[in-house]
Amino acid sequence: MNKLKVMHLTYDMRIGGTEMVIKNLIQGSDADTFDMSIFCIEKPIGPWGIDLQNSGITIDAKERKPGFDISLISAIRKHLKVNKIDIIHCHQYSPWVYGVLAAFGLKTKVIFTEHGRFYPDSTSWKRKLLNPWLCRITDYITVISKATKQALIDFEYIPEERIHVIYNGIKPLVADVNEVKSLQQQYLFPNDAKILGTVARLDPIKNQTMMIEAFAKVLQAQPNTYLFIIGDGEERQKLESLVDVLNIRNNVIFTGYIANPVNYIALMDIFLLSSLSEGTSMTLLEAMSLGKPCVVTDAGGNSEIINDGLNGLVTENNNAAAYSLAIIKLLESQFLEKYQQNASQYFNDLFSIKYMTLHYSKIYKNLCENSPTNSITCDK
Structure with a gap:
C-alpha cells in the first residue's frame, strides 16, 4: 500500500x-x-x-x-x-x-x-x-x-x-525532579509558599497587566505567594514598571524567555492565563499535563479546556477583581489536590x-x- x-x-x-x-x-x-x-x-x-x-x-x-x-x-x-x-x-x-x-x-x-x-x-x-x-x-x-x-x-x-x-x-510534559528541587533552592521560597506562574509572550493580547494587578490583590490575602512570569516581548518594560509601582517586586519573578520551561511549570501550584483572546493555548495544555490547576479568563477556547470548578476556575475577561478572587479561592481550597488530579485526567481524556x-x-x-x-x- x-x-x-x-x-x-x-x-x-x-x-x-x-x-x-x-x-x-x-x-x-x-x-x-x-x-x-x-x-x-x-x-x-x-x-x-x-x-x-x-x-x-x-x-x-x-x-x-x-x-x-x-x-x-x-x-x-x-x-x-x-x-x-x-x-x-x-x-x-x-x-x-x-x-x-x-x-x-x-x-x-x-x-x-x-x-x-x-x-x-x-x-x-x-x-x-x-x-x-x-x-x-x-x-x-x-x-x-x-x-x-x-x-x-x-x-x-x-x-x-x-x-x-x-x-x-x-505530548505530556515530564519534569526533572532534581531540577525542580534546584529551582526551589535557587529562589529560596519559604516552605509554605504558594507559587503561581504563567508562560507566554509579553504582549498586550496576553493581558499580563491585568494578571499583575490581580496578583497585587492576592498578596493582600495571601502574602506568602509568588508569581513567575516566563517569557519576553514588547510589554516587559511596562510590566516591570507596574510591578514596581504596585510595590510587589519581591514577589514577582521575570525570568525572560526560557526555551523549555517544564521544570518551572512543575514548581507552580497554580498556572495562570489572562489572555484577551486565545484559540487552544498550548501552554495551558502543558500545565494540565503536569497536573496543574489553572485560573483563566473566559477568552476563546479557555473555558473549553478549563472546566470551571473541576480542573480550574474561569473568570470574566479583563476583570482583575474577579481574577484575584478566583486565585484566592483556589489557594484556600481544601480541594486543591483534587483539582490537580482532575487536571491530569482531563488532559489525558481530551488533549x-x-x-x-x-x-x-x-x-x-x-x-x-x-x-x-x-x-x-x-x-x-
Whole structure:
C-alpha cells in the first residue's frame, strides 16, 4: 500500500501554537501510513523547521511578495503536481486561500484548519464574497475550539455544518525532579509558599497587566505567594514598571524567555492565563499535563479546556477583581489536590497528542478513500 502524501501549508515553522500542532501531527502520525511534508509561505522557516529538516522531514519554502502574490499560487500548484500530493492541509486563513486556489482542479484534497483569531475580530466585504466559494472547493474544515468555530460562522461566513472541532493535542510534559528541587533552592521560597506562574509572550493580547494587578490583590490575602512570569516581548518594560509601582517586586519573578520551561511549570501550584483572546493555548495544555490547576479568563477556547470548578476556575475577561478572587479561592481550597488530579485526567481524556492525531488520521484516510465529507464525524 502506498503512503498517503500529506503536505502542511503554513506561514513558517517558528516556535508557536500552530507550528506545534503541525510538528505534533508529523511526529505523532503513523510513518508507515503517511508521508508528511511542509511548505512555508514565509522565510526563514524557523527553529522547529530546521529541527524537522534534520530529522528527515521535507520542508520547502517560497517567501510571498507583499500584497496578493499570484506567483505563490503557481509555485504551490507546481509543488503539488510534481510531488503528487494527496492532501494539502492548510493552517490558518492566508495559507488556506493560497492553498485551495493552488489545488483547484487537481485531485489533491484540501483541508483548512483555523487555529485562532485576532482580537478584536473583524471581517470584510471581500471575505463575505470569496469565502463561501472557497468553502465549496475545500474538502474539510476544522477549528481548534468551539469559540473559533463561532468566529468562522460570524466573521468568515462559513456554514456551521461545514466546521468541525478538533482540539489541539500535545505530548505530556515530564519534569526533572532534581531540577525542580534546584529551582526551589535557587529562589529560596519559604516552605509554605504558594507559587503561581504563567508562560507566554509579553504582549498586550496576553493581558499580563491585568494578571499583575490581580496578583497585587492576592498578596493582600495571601502574602506568602509568588508569581513567575516566563517569557519576553514588547510589554516587559511596562510590566516591570507596574510591578514596581504596585510595590510587589519581591514577589514577582521575570525570568525572560526560557526555551523549555517544564521544570518551572512543575514548581507552580497554580498556572495562570489572562489572555484577551486565545484559540487552544498550548501552554495551558502543558500545565494540565503536569497536573496543574489553572485560573483563566473566559477568552476563546479557555473555558473549553478549563472546566470551571473541576480542573480550574474561569473568570470574566479583563476583570482583575474577579481574577484575584478566583486565585484566592483556589489557594484556600481544601480541594486543591483534587483539582490537580482532575487536571491530569482531563488532559489525558481530551488533549493528548494521540487523541488529536487519531482524528486527523481518520480524516486523511477517509478523504482519500472518497468517503462523503459529511460522514467524517470527529467533533467531541
